[in-house]
């Protein structure tokens with residue numbers, strides 16, 4: 001039932017997203033499945049989802065987008081990090097049924113997000129240059145998280161280590177300490193952290 | 206050997222699977238979805254010991270989409286294996302908390318999980334003992350310890366010389382249970398077709414998985430295919446076949462559909478092995494000039510009731526320091542706990558924590574620089590065996606590290622550097638890891654278009670095996686690495702040993718090197734164009750790679766740490782970590798650096814944040830998921846640097862390499878612990894150095 005096509009229906013999907021609770025109007029009370037329409041990496045998908053399905057499982061098991069990883073399924077590791085409406089989220093903690101109208105970007109869509117002709121996002125390139133991974137299982141989450149984090153810092157969102165004197169709303173300068181603090185939701189058991197931080201610094205520079 | 210080839214051995218070339226990994230295209234075990242694939246979810250025991258009295262599957266079987274619930278009554282029978290941890294769903298016994306008792310299979314992941322949650326289990330419990338005490342009743346001396354090492358070695362009169370020593374240390378150190386926690390949980394996708402079994406597994410070696418599946422399902426090995434193309438870390442916990450792969454294959458056999466099974470993060474620690482807790486008693490006796498006169502290292506650890514695994518933590522004492530009087534011994538207690546297994550540098554990691562902490566204590570007692578103390582006790586030959594070292598550059602590592610770290614400026618007094626609430630200190634510790642190697646096969650084909658294809662069932666658990674094997678092949682063939690393709694990761698390829706014991710690259714590389722040298726000779730002898738199918742050479746290093754060496758072969762290293770200790774909170778922050786290694790020839794500096802650093806980061810976790818706990822009441826590992834068990838996160842990890850010295854050693858393998866995957870964790874915890882002592886003047890002897898422990902001990906410091 002998945003339909004996947006290049007769609008220009010972004011606007012109407014956005015409208016559904018703001019529909020009042022309890023969500024998609026065509027789900028009768030007691031239903032265990034609902035239809036959701038969402039865009040993933042620029043492609044529209046309309047699909048019936050089990051109400052128990054997480055966004056992560058929808059991506060991995062239904063849409064064959066296995067780039068997003070499942071390290072814990074509990075919001076503890078960040079391997080499942082994707083961008084939803086531009087913000088980084090743990091997709092294992094989101095129910096797919098609640099994502100009607102969402103614009104999702106996964107690691108498979110990062111290169112397009114950069115809007116360049118190359119087949120890699122600059123951060124992906126930097127990860128290769130710095131050897132910022134070994135087994136690669138945390139890598140998609142690190143990448144999506146870092147892309148979301150750079151946007152947060154640009155928008156002036158403070159972290160626990162941001163100088164309180166810094167004016168709200170002005171872009172935060174990303175020191176090594178800031179980067180480490182802001183990426184601490186993404187675990188890497190291979191211990192690639194020092195190289196990940198270098199890669200992030202490369203794209204800021 | 207002369208080689209004009211660029212990009213060959215020693216070049217920092219980029220890992221070949223990197224593009225696939227950063228763009229999400231690399232496939233791991235549970236990311237294959239064969240047509241008709243269904244999902245399994247495991248039900249595990251909630252009691253520490255006893256048996257399943259009754260299993261009620263009625264509610265589970267009513268869950269929409271459920272296909273079956275496998276129980277000890279309904280699950281396929283397995284032929285005997287020597288590994289009791291794999292005999293799952295064969296009877297109603299519960300040997301430990303977390304043991305598999307049922308497996309739900311359903312059309313979807315959600316339905317499988319709901320069905321598993323609906324299985325009712327009643328247990329008959331028996332009295333249990335799950336906590337390792339200092340002197341456990343029933344502890345015994347095992348016949349041997351992990352790695353096949355003798356359980357006890359004694360030279361000279363260690364007790365007598367210790368008693369008579371003018372300067373001595375007698376200390377106990379404790380390392381808690383530790384969990385491997387690779388980021389990719391253990392999982393497999395299995396399918397049967399026409400009497401053939403195909404499995405996508407996450408394992409450090411596909412050939413051992415195939416052998417075990419063939420054995421338990423009584424199939425010839427040719428009818429089993431195991432694919433481990435990308436593996437999301439293992440650190441020992443995927444070193445041998447683990448129960449998930451047997452369960453997935455059983456479920457698929459039962460429902461006659463392909464089945465995916467992933468263990469949950471919490472299930473991992475109780476089903477795939479852990480580092481057993483170790484209690485160490487260390488006694489060092491020395492002359493006032495620092496000469497060691499006695500070294501006694503006694504280790505007590507646990508194993509499970511179903512399988513003996515003994516962490517060989519006293520073994521490094523047989524390698525490290527000169528002296529004619531030594532005792533290194535192990536005792537183990539079989540408890541009602543999950544079965545321990547390999548975790549990065551089994552034996553060396555906890556053993557060197559204890560030994561290198563004691564050496565630091567001795568240096569303090571002697572008022573001697575700890576580097577100087579180690580240098581004075583540098584042996585001419587391996588103390589335990591009397592064999593010459595094939596190469597040993599520990600002192601060079603210590604000196605090089607000292608130079609890079611700025612050790613010369615160190616004020617050796619402890620507890621005197623304060624800035625606000627913070628005390629700072631520095632510490633050093635040595636590292637060692639044995640050179641292990643196993644026989645392997647490999648083939649290489651030269652194609653008319655100039656491409657060389659190396660085929661070997663090696664496994665890339667993150668080391669960059671594809672890349673480094675291409676470099677080894679390129680050097681042996683005298684071509685550029687870009688002219689070599691490596692095919693690895695499936696049992697369709699020539700048989701190879703696992704990625705473990707820091708032996709993968711040496712074992713596989715040896716066979717690749719031999720195959721390529723023989724191909725190069727044949728290419729040299731012939732003239733005219735190659736046949737369309739190319740020219741193939743193969744190698745099998747049985748008899749050479751496993752030949753007994755007259756040398757003691759080990760890698761060595763030195764770790765340096767700088768820490769800050771917050772006297773208000775007891776928090777220890779590592780500020781700098783440096784490792785300098787002597788590990789033979791470094792084949793790819795880029796990927797090697799990542800392995801060394803990764804090992805140090807895990808050592809940082811061992812020092813400060815990682816501590817498993819057994820709940821005495823339930824026999825469960827408490828807080829064993831990634832919220833309860835803190836593996837280091839970005840914010841914990843400061844600048845970490847790895848360097849190495851050029852080491853030539855002709856007694857290793859054709860590449861001249863030693864293993865590098867594990868030595869980074871060895872000694873890191875001791876270096877950090879020694880730095881904490883230097884900062885605070887307090888000696889902590891129980892890992893991890895969490896704020897509660899440090900704060901409680903450090904009240905007087907404020």
Ligand code: FES
Nearest residue numbers: 073075077078092
């Ligand atoms: S899988 Fe989502 S945070 Fe770990």
Ligand code: FES
Nearest residue numbers: 134138188189190
């Ligand atoms: S690269 Fe293996 S967990 Fe990060």
